[in-house]
Amino acid sequence: MRFMLLLLSMACSTSIFAVEFDVYQSEYRPLQLALVVDGYAESQSEETKLYQIIKNDLISSQSFSTLDPLSFIADANTTLQKIEYADWRIIGADVVTACLLIQTESGWQAEVQVHDPFRGKHLASRTFNGEANEFRSLAHQVSDFIYHTIIGVQGHFNSQVLYVKKRGDHADLIYMDQDGSNRQPVGKNFTLLLSPDWAPDGQHVALNTYVGNRPRLETFDLATGKRSAFGSFKGLNSTPEYSPDGRFIAAALSYTGNTEIHIYDIKKGTWRQFTHHSGIDTTPTWSPDGTWIAFTSNRNGTPQIYRKRLSGGKAERISLKGNYNTSPVWAPHGDRIAFITQKNWKYALATVHIDGSGLRYLVTGQRVESPSWSPNGQMLLYSAENGGARRIYRIPAWGGNAVAITPANIDASDAAWSH
Amino acid sequence: MNLKHYSKLALIGLATASLLFVGCAKKEVVTETSAPAPKASTAPVKTMVNKPTSNSVYFAYDSASLDGASKAALNAHAAWLMDHSGKSITVEGNCDQRGSREYNLALGQRRADSVKAYLVAQGVKSSNIDTVSFGEERPDCTGSGEACWAQNRHADIVNR
Numbered sequence: 001m002r003f004m005l006l007l008l009s010m011a012c013s014t015s016i017f018a019v020e021f022d023v024y025q026s027e028y029r030p031l032q033l034a035l036v037v038d039g040y041a042e043s044q045s046e047e048t049k050l051y052q053i054i055k056n057d058l059i060s061s062q063s064f065s066t067l068d069p070l071s072f073i074a075d076a077n078t079t080l081q082k083i084e085y086a087d088w089r090i091i092g093a094d095v096v097t098a099c100l101l102i103q104t105e106s107g108w109q110a111e112v113q114v115h116d117p118f119r120g121k122h123l124a125s126r127t128f129n130g131e132a133n134e135f136r137s138l139a140h141q142v143s144d145f146i147y148h149t150i151i152g153v154q155g156h157f158n159s160q161v162l163y164v165k166k167r168g169d170h171a172d173l174i175y176m177d178q179d180g181s182n183r184q185p186v187g188k189n190f191t192l193l194l195s196p197d198w199a200p201d202g203q204h205v206a207l208n209t210y211v212g213n214r215p216r217l218e219t220f221d222l223a224t225g226k227r228s229a230f231g232s233f234k235g236l237n238s239t240p241e242y243s244p245d246g247r248f249i250a251a252a253l254s255y256t257g258n259t260e261i262h263i264y265d266i267k268k269g270t271w272r273q274f275t276h277h278s279g280i281d282t283t284p285t286w287s288p289d290g291t292w293i294a295f296t297s298n299r300n301g302t303p304q305i306y307r308k309r310l311s312g313g314k315a316e317r318i319s320l321k322g323n324y325n326t327s328p329v330w331a332p333h334g335d336r337i338a339f340i341t342q343k344n345w346k347y348a349l350a351t352v353h354i355d356g357s358g359l360r361y362l363v364t365g366q367r368v369e370s371p372s373w374s375p376n377g378q379m380l381l382y383s384a385e386n387g388g389a390r391r392i393y394r395i396p397a398w399g400g401n402a403v404a405i406t407p408a409n410i411d412a413s414d415a416a417w418s419h
Numbered sequence: 420m421n422l423k424h425y426s427k428l429a430l431i432g433l434a435t436a437s438l439l440f441v442g443c444a445k446k447e448v449v450t451e452t453s454a455p456a457p458k459a460s461t462a463p464v465k466t467m468v469n470k471p472t473s474n475s476v477y478f479a480y481d482s483a484s485l486d487g488a489s490k491a492a493l494n495a496h497a498a499w500l501m502d503h504s505g506k507s508i509t510v511e512g513n514c515d516q517r518g519s520r521e522y523n524l525a526l527g528q529r530r531a532d533s534v535k536a537y538l539v540a541q542g543v544k545s546s547n548i549d550t551v552s553f554g555e556e557r558p559d560c561t562g563s564g565e566a567c568w569a570q571n572r573h574a575d576i577v578n579r
Contacts, residue, residue, distance in 0.1 A: 169557070192556050194520055208524075213509075214551060215524070235550055236528040239521045252525060257532065259525040282525040296522055302481070303522055324481075326519040340519055347517075366563075369519050413520070 030065040034093035038076035039101035047101050050139050057143035057157040062400045076100045088117035097146050107131040114149045124149045156374040164193045164414040195239050196416045206240035239283045243290050250284035288334040296326045320356045331377045338371040349382050363402050372417045381415040468502040471495035478572040483529040497541035510534045511575045512552040515568035527552030530574045
């Protein structure tokens with residue numbers, strides 16, 4: 001009930017304009033989490049902050065809801081010493097997490113235990129340490145630990161997101177933590193900015209911008225802000241995408257007279273042509289093992305998703321339904337590809353197995369575009385238009401609610417989640 | 420090939436004829452192709468082809484094909500460019516906002532390339548034509564609906 005209310009309030013705060021998205025709900029019931037966070041009297045504000053960050057992380061995954069701390073019978077210290085499972089079963093806690101925050105000489109320590117009261121089982125314990133200036137990161141590590149213990153998948157709470165804020169012909173590259181904190185422009189006043197892609201090293205971004213009315217590909221150093229062009233051929237230079245090992249960048253170039261996928265060897269500074277077809281081939285995405293590239297091609301008349309081995313061979317069609325399938329993004333675990341399609345005359349975000357089976361619609365709306373996976377493959381970001389401006393939304397890859405993560409008053413698109 | 424040859428002859432013929440009638444309008448010259456003039460081929464007519472007033476051609480959804488009206492407009496540009504062989508142009512391809520930004524970049528490029536190929540086929544030097552795509556990034560009309568989208572699916576000829 002409380003969870004429902006919370007969701008409602010989230011929906012209200014994120015949609016001043018009517019939300020027009022048709023969301024394909026999952027029947028999944030979030031786990032009820034008793035999140036018991038305590039500290040000593042002098043660290044009251046950090047204790048509250050820690051609780052808020054962890055709670056926000058876990059609720060944002062839509063796999064958890066949190067129980068009201070007022071219903072808790074024991075504090076963290078007592079729970080860490082000896083947990084009474086029956087007490088937690090009474091309030092309906094599926095999971096109990098006790099977290100004791102202790103101030104150290106240079107920062108903070110969090111002692112964490114995770115329990116399953118219904119099976120009466122201690123699931124995991126760990127102690128986390130962080131410098132004073134790493135408090136948020138410390139909190140996200142605790143979130144990751146709880147998430148991993150319960151769900152069995154790595155958490156994504158210590159990751160970051162980049163997106164494009166467009167102002168007419170100009171655009172800024174915006175950085176933020178996945179939970180929206182530390183939001184700041186890292187690159188300003190690009191003349192158009194498209195398709196930023198995070199290098200596996202986390203330090204560089206490949207992007208498509210225009211200089212002197214010509215499109216080109218650049219790498220952008222997040223630490224220094226230095227821009228370096230690596231693709232400025234005649235015609236189109238677009239859609240850069242790092243290989244999983246960070247050694248190559250696939251991109252769509254048209255200097256041959258037709259838009260084809262080419263592959264750039266970063267160390268050698270050389271290009272080789274990957275696709276050879278008279279149709280449009282664009283938006284390459286690498287399989288996690290680096291042996292395939294999936295891409296959009298209109299070689300059979302309409303844009304569809306294909307995949308082709310790096311070693312060569314014939315392109316195999318993946319998308320089998322509809323006349324408009326674009327923007328494939330391979331999931332980090334390799335089992336699915338997210339892409340943009342159409343459903344009932346609207347654009348839709350969907351995922352599909354790499355053999356074309358198991359099509360799953362996640363959301364439809366206006367101008368639904370540019371999917372990006374969380375590093376653990378559990379969540380997706382995409383952009384959609386709502387009331388004239390585009391916003392970035394986050395949605396669980398298994399279906400669930402779409403939640404806006406950018407403000408309503410800016411035009412945001414092209415989200416890229418760190419690896 | 421033959422067609423092209425005749426229309427060129429006709430064009431030059433008409434241009435020659437217009438030399439005799441100083442100051443007459445030349446905008447429609449290209450489309451009036453019915454009367455081949457016998458002595459036209461050697462006449463020095465270079466200054467008489469006017470720059471076409473329309474610089475845009477429009478496309479159907481998800482298409483880079485040129486229709487009859489577009490080809491007629493491009494014939495006029497081809498004539499002017501051949502007449503001013505030192506001039507270079509850039510063809511800018513644009514798309515409506517439907518579909519993905521990335522795919523639209525490629526579609527806009529295909530539109531620009533399609534215009535370039537047509538002009539080259541009419542005899543314009545390939546090296547004098549540059550192409551660029553802005554995809555859906557520079558809409559003329561920012562609303563939605565076909566009336567608006569149709570205005571945004573165009574390629575523009577821009578003189579440098």
